[in-house]
Amino acid sequence: MAMQGRTFLFMGRPGCGKDTQGQLLADKIKSQLFSSGEVFRNIIKSGTAAGRRLQADLDAGILMPVWFACYLFEGALVGLKEEDNIVFQGACRILPEAQLFHDIHEWLGRPYTVLYLDISEETMLKRIAYRRGSGRADDAETAIHNRINEFNTKTVPSVDFFKAKGTLVSVTGESSIEEIHKQVLQAVGLQY
Amino acid sequence: MELQTVIFYGKAGAGKGTQAQLLKKYLEERDTEHPVLYVETGAAFRDFAKQSSFTALRVKKVLTEGGLLPEFLPVWVWTDIFVKYITENEHIILDGLARNSDEVPVLARALEFYQRPSVNVVVLNITQEKALERLRGRARSDDSGEEIQRRLTWYEKNVVPAIERWKQFPQVLVHDIDASETPEEGHKRILQALKL
Numbered sequence: 001m002a003m004q005g006r007t008f009l010f011m012g013r014p015g016c017g018k019d020t021q022g023q024l025l026a027d028k029i030k031s032q033l034f035s036s037g038e039v040f041r042n043i044i045k046s047g048t049a050a051g052r053r054l055q056a057d058l059d060a061g062i063l064m065p066v067w068f069a070c071y072l073f074e075g076a077l078v079g080l081k082e083e084d085n086i087v088f089q090g091a092c093r094i095l096p097e098a099q100l101f102h103d104i105h106e107w108l109g110r111p112y113t114v115l116y117l118d119i120s121e122e123t124m125l126k127r128i129a130y131r132r133g134s135g136r137a138d139d140a141e142t143a144i145h146n147r148i149n150e151f152n153t154k155t156v157p158s159v160d161f162f163k164a165k166g167t168l169v170s171v172t173g174e175s176s177i178e179e180i181h182k183q184v185l186q187a188v189g190l191q192y
Numbered sequence: 193m194e195l196q197t198v199i200f201y202g203k204a205g206a207g208k209g210t211q212a213q214l215l216k217k218y219l220e221e222r223d224t225e226h227p228v229l230y231v232e233t234g235a236a237f238r239d240f241a242k243q244s245s246f247t248a249l250r251v252k253k254v255l256t257e258g259g260l261l262p263e264f265l266p267v268w269v270w271t272d273i274f275v276k277y278i279t280e281n282e283h284i285i286l287d288g289l290a291r292n293s294d295e296v297p298v299l300a301r302a303l304e305f306y307q308r309p310s311v312n313v314v315v316l317n318i319t320q321e322k323a324l325e326r327l328r329g330r331a332r333s334d335d336s337g338e339e340i341q342r343r344l345t346w347y348e349k350n351v352v353p354a355i356e357r358w359k360q361f362p363q364v365l366v367h368d369i370d371a372s373e374t375p376e377e378g379h380k381r382i383l384q385a386l387k388l
Contacts, residue, residue, distance in 0.1 A: 049280040053305055065305055067298050071271040076265060078247040100264055107262040108246060 009088040012117035014126035014147050017175040022089035024181045031085030034076040070100050077104055098158035114162040114187055116171035193223040197308040201355055202316030203347040205323035212287045212288040214379040219283045226282050233288040236269045238364055267298055278306055292350045296357040311375050312363045315355055316371035
């Protein structure tokens with residue numbers, strides 16, 4: 001029998017470094033890297049009806065419909081072979097997605113680990129500000145506020161759900177990229 | 193012609209596939225400007241089961257040996273077809289979708305997302321006796337007496353509540369069609385209900 005593949009899902013506050021760490025882990029274990037954001041942008045660019053509708057919703061500030069968010073990560077999961085590894089970044093932003101993510105793994109009999117990159121609110125604000133440079137426009141300010149607010153109200157319940165299921169491992173996201181990567185590997189039982 | 197969105201329901205033996213095909217043919221002949229997207233989830237599942245992914249292998253096992261498919265899979269299968277094939281310039285005929293009531297609001301939201309102008313649910317009704325009579329007349333290997341009974345019971349338990357759920361959506365019209373006569377007669381009644 002083929003070796004059982006593993007699923008890793010990175011979560012954390014905006015600015016916690018999940019994109020960077022997701023990429024590093026995917027490179028390390030030679031796995032597919034799934035980014036909801038990227039798939040979403042590709043569908044918008046594709047010129048299909050779905051892409052046009054999503055663009056219109058985005059322009060109107062409407063959140064992506066739940067069934068669509070679920071569709072995005074389901075596609076990645078149902079395409080996996082048993083031995084394939086996969087790293088997710090930016091999935092399960094709301095509770096129904098997290099529940100479905102869990103159910104699908106259970107049905108597949110496939111283990112998964114949620115890697116929560118823990119940073120303080122202060123670090124989050126500092127990193128976001130750094131990312132954007134110094135010249136702040138009011139709308140960018142609002143966008144950041146919305147993202148933080150969305151994390152606190154929508155994503156925290158997902159994080160709590162995974163905690164309750166015992167599938168979440170918390171790793172500090174405060175240190176250097178290399179140091180965090182080391183700790184991530186350690187947390188999932190891999191050699192640095 | 194206004195773009196049609198028609199969702200077919202009917203127990204085994206009601207002639208659902210036949211009526212869907214007759215409607216497809218009608219629309220294609222009457223309206224050459226708009227193609228018809230016909231989504232039949234049974235066929236889509238069988239196609240999916242031919243792939244080599246782990247999920248596909250599991251689905252294949254369930255399809256051949258029986259067992260339950262998880263709820264997310266039917267939704268994923270039709271969403272995938274929608275995302276890839278809906279251009280918003282076509283009529284849509286759906287067959288075998290939303291067969292349990294939890295799936296109904298998901299499909300309703302998806303059709304709303306695509307801003308389909310009007311959604312019609314067509315329910316083909318025949319009596320249990322008529323269904324049994326028709327199914328026994330067919331020569332399908334899976335149509336043994338026990339299997340037929342199992343499918344009819346499953347329909348009552350799962351599909352009937354799903355049809356009821358559609359009635360909660362004001363933008364959706366549910367039409368009960370008597371399908372006990374010939375296919376031609378049924379087709380005529382469907383066109384009447386859809387005002388075509």
